[in-house]
Amino acid sequence: MNLTTLFLANWPAIARSLATHIMLVVVSVGLGTITAIPLGIVLTRHRRFAPAVLAVAGMIQTIPGLVMLGFALVLLGIGTVPALAVLTIYSILPILQNTYTGISEVSPAYTDAAKGIGMTAMQVLFKVELPLARETIISGIRISTVYIVSWATLAGMIGAGGMGDWIWTGLATYNTGYILIGAIPSALLAFAFSAALGGLQRLLTPRGLRRQP
Amino acid sequence: MIEFRNVTKRYGAVTVLDDVSFTIKSGEFVVVIGPSGCGKTTTLRTINRLIEPKPGTVFIDGKDVTLQSGVELRRSIGYVIQQIGLFPNMTVEENIAVVPKLLKYPPEECRTIVHDLLALVNMPWDEYAHKYPNQLSGGQQQRIGVLRALAASPPIVLMDEPFGALDPVTREGLQEEVKRIQKKLKKTIVFVTHDMDEALRLADTIIFMDKGKILQMASPEEMLHKPADTLIKNFLGRHIEEETPSAPKRAEEFMKKRVYTVNENVKTLQSIERMRKREVNSLVVIDDEERYLGTVSIEEIKRRGKAGRAVSEYLNTDTLTVNRNSDAKEALDKLLASTENYVIVLNDDRSVAGIITRTSTAKALGEALWGEIEA
C-alpha cells in the first residue's frame, strides 16, 4: 500500500491524533510558560540563587525522556496527566533560561533611569524590563515548543495518544508507513509552531527595537 | 532648597560620603565636580533617595526626604543620566510623557506638555514625536532625556554627567540650552561633571569634592581666585593661568600713562601752542600741587579765549574721571555712554595717573588676548 492511500484511509484517526498532539504541546508549553516566566523574574531579583536553579533545571533536561516517562508512569499511572506533567517539566528550562537572560541583559541605563524618574519595582518590570526582554522570552517559548512537539511523540507510550501512537505501532509491527504517518505530520507541526511563534515574536517586538531595514 | 545635614554613606568599611553638609538655594545652578570616585554620583542619588544615607539627613524645602516614599519623591524630581536611558520601546512622545503618565495626568495634558517641551528645544513635534530613540542622534537623544526630566515640572532636576558621552560641539550646544532652560523655568539644578570647563560655564555655585568630602563650595569666580586646595588648582589648571593676566579688572589697566597736562596758570596762546605740538585738541589742567582740575579744549579757547588769560578761565569740569583702582567696567561704561572721547584716571590724591581713550582700551583688550601689541 502506498503512503498516500494509507494516509487517506486513516485520515479521521490521524486527525484525532494530531489534535491530541497539539493539545499536549499547547497545554504543556502553556503550563511551562506560566511557571518559567515568574520563576525567571524571581531569579533576576535573587541572582545568587540563579546559577544553582538553572543548573538543576539543566540537569532535569538531560534525564532521558523514557526514564522520565517511567517515573511518571510509576507515580501518576497511565494517561494524559502523567504525559502532560513530564512535557511541562521539559518545557520549563528554555523559557526559564531565556527569561532570566533576557531580563538580566536589559541595560542598567534603562532600569536606573526608570527607577530614577519614580517607577515602582512593578512598573520597572512591566514597562521596561519585560518589553525589552520580550523578544528573548518568546524565543525561549519557541525553542521549548519545537522540543515538545517531538517529545510529545513519547506520550503515546503511556497512553496519552498523539502522533506517537502511529510511530510506536509502526515500530512494533515493522510498518514503515505507520512510522511515517506519525513522523511527517510531527515534523510539519514543529515547523508550523516555529513559524507562528516567529511571527508573533516579530509582531510583539516593540518597533523601536526592531532591526532597522 | 536642598540641605544635606551631616550625611555619611558607607559601603562596608569604605566611606563614600564623609559627614557632608551643604545647602543649595532654590533656583541655583549647582555643579558638583571632583575626581572619579569622589562621591559625586552618590551625593546626587542621595537627594532622590536612590541611595539612603546613614547617618545623616537630607532636607528638601525644610522637609526630611525620608518622610515621603522614595517613589513619590523621585516623581517630583527630574533625573538625567549620562547613559541617557531613553526607553527604546517607547517613542519620543511616550518617553517625555512617562512621568506625567505615572502621575496620572489626563492624556490631553500629556500631549500639551510634549508639544511645549519639544518646542522649547526646537524639535518640531510633527517631525520627532513619533520617532524612536534609535532614530535620533546622541545629542537629540539627550535633549529628549532632559525634556523627560522636565515633563512633570519638577522644581529640582538632577543631572549626572549628562553630556559626558557627547562630542564637544554637541555638548556645548546642550550646555547652553540647559542653562537657558534653567533660567527660563527657574529650576534648581544639581549637575555632576568632571569637566571644569563645563562647571565654570554653567555653575552659579561649584561644589568641589574629594574622597567623600567637600573641599570647597564657592562661585566660579571665587574658586578661580581663591582655590582652597592644590587639587582644585590642578583641576582649574589653565583657567587660572589664563584668567589672571587676561582680565584687566582695574581702570589703571586700561589707561595710557602719557597724559598732556597744563598748569592752570598757563596762558591761552601757550596752551594752544602745546596742543599743536602734541597734535591733540585738549589738555588736562592741573594746579600747582599737580591735582586734577579739569580739561581745556582748543575749540573752547578759539571760541571765547582772549590772549593773555590763564587757561583756568576756560576750564571744562564736566570731563569724566575715575579712580585708578576702581572697576574698569565703570570707566568703560562711562566712556561708552558719553560723547566724550576719554576718561581721566586719577590717583588717590587726585593727581593725574593716566587717560583711558578708545584706543587705549582696544590696546589693553588686544594685549589680554594676544600679548604685547605695538602701538
Ligand SMILES: Nc1ncnc2c1ncn2[C@@H]1O[C@H](COP(=O)(O)OP(=O)(O)O)[C@@H](O)[C@H]1O
Ligand atoms: N554599591 C556600591 N558598593 C560599594 N562601593 C560603591 C558602591 N557605589 C559606589 N561605590 C564606591 O563609592 C565611591 C564613590 O562613587 P561615586 O559616587 O559613583 O563616584 P563619582 O560619581 O564621583 O565617580 C567609589 O569609590 C565607588 O567605588
Ligand SMILES: [Mg+2]
Ligand atoms: Mg559618577
